[in-house]
Amino acid sequence: MIRAALLATATLLASPTIAEPLRMAVTTSFENSGLAEVLLPVIAKDTGIEVQLVVVGTGQALKLGESGDVDAILVHSKSAEDAFVAAGNAPHRREIMYNDFVLVGPAGDPAAIAGTDTAIAALGAIANTESAFVSRGDDSGTHKTELALWAAADLDPAGFGKWYNAVGAGMGAALNTAAGLDAYILADRASWLNFGNKATLALLFSGDPALFNQYAFLPVSAEKHPHVRADLAETLENWLTGDVAKGLIDGYKIAGEQLFVFNAETN
C-alpha cells in the first residue's frame, strides 16, 4: 500500500509537464504488431517524450531519415541499415529486439511446405509447384528478406511466371491480396497474428533461424541535420534498451504467443 502510494507520488513528480515530440519512422510490421500501443504511453510517462510514429516501409523510412524529416528510425534490414550508417546518416545502429517471419498459405497447402525442414526448401517447393505467391514488392525489410531467401534457394523472382505476384504494398494490404488469391506469402508473425481477414489462410512454416527479423534503432545524424532532436533520440534509445522496455517487449503476447524477443546490449 505504502509502496504503491510512493510509486504513484514518484510517478507524479517524475512526469514532466510538457511532452516533447519526437518523430520516428517505423515499419508497417512494427505498427501492425500493436507493440507501439503498449510502449508509447510508458515512454511518454517515463521520459516525457511524445513519440510520433510515421509508419512506412523500410525503404521510405531510411529515405526520411536521410532527408532529416524524422529524428530517429526503427527498422529491420541490416544491410540497408549498415549502408545508412556508413553514409553518415546515423551515428550508430543499436539492435533492440527481434521477431520472426512466417510462411502463410492456403490451409490445404498445395506445395506441402509444412513438411519441409528449412525456409529455403519451403520456398523451393512453392516455386516447383508454381503455387500462387504474393510478394510485398515494395523494397521493405520484409521484401528484402524474401528476396534474400529466394537468392539463397538459387532462384530468381525475375524469371518467375504468373504465380508470383509482387503487389508493391504494405504488409496488411499484401495479406489481404494473399487472402483473396489464396496464395502463399512471407509475413512477420506479429502482423499475421493481428491480421483480421485471415480467410482460408493458415500459418504453415516457421522456426527456421533464417527467418529471424532483427529490429534496430538508428538516431538520425545531428551533424548532417542540426535540427533533429538528438537529445530526445538518445533518451529514447536508453529507454528502449533498458529494463522497463525489456519487460514490456518480452511480455507482449497476442493469442498467448510471445512476439518479440528483447536482445539489446544494456549499458
Added chain:
Amino acid sequence: MTDILDGFTAAFYLLIGLDSDLIEISLRSLHVSLTALLFACAIAFPLGTYLAVQRFRHRRTVISVLNALMGLPPVVVGLIVYVFLSRSGPLGVLGLLFTPTAMIIAQVIIITPLIASITHQAMRDLWADYHDLLISLNATKRQRIATLIIDGRRNLLTAALAGFGRAIGEVGAIMIVGGNIDHATRVLTTAIALETGKGDFALALGLGFVLIALALLVNLSIHWLSRTESDGLW
C-alpha cells in the same frame, strides 16, 4: 456481405459511444479540408471570374490548362509538396512536413483548379447576361468581378461543395505529406487506409460510413445556412 453489416454495426457503436479517437480524427478531417476549402475559394473565385470577364492573349490556353488540372493526381501533388517541404527541400527550414499545415497546402493545390474551373464555367454564362448592363454602367473591372461573384453565389456554392468533396475524401496526398501520425495528422481517410491494411474491414467500413455521413452533414448545413432550395429563392 457480412462485412458491410459489420461495418454498419461498427459505425453505430463508434457514434453512440462518442469514441474520443473518432471525434479527434473527424474534427481534424474537417479542420484540414475546410481550411483548404477556404483558401482555395479565396483564390479560385476571383480567378475563375476574372477568366470569364477578361479577354487576353493565351486566355484559351490558361483555361485549358486549368481544366486539365482538375484531374491532378493527388498522389503526385503529395509527392511534389513533400519534396518542397522536406528538410532537404527548398522550404525545409519551415519544418512543415508531417503537420496539418502541410496537408492543407496539398489540398489547396488539388482543389483550387477544380473550383476555379467550375467558377469559370458558371461565370461565363452569367457574364453573357450581365455584360451589357455592367459595361453601360461603366463598372470597373473590380466591380464587375465583385458583382458576378455576389450574384452568382449559388453557382459558387456548387463549385465550393465539389472542392470540399474532393478534399474530404482525398487520401493519396495527405498520406505522404501528413504521415498518418496518430494524434497529430491522422484523419478519417488515412485511418481507413490503415484499418484496411490491418484487415479490420468492419472498423474501416465503419469509419467510411462516418466519413460519408460527415460529408452529407456539411453539405446539408451549408445549403441550410445559405437557404437554397427554399421558397422563392430557387
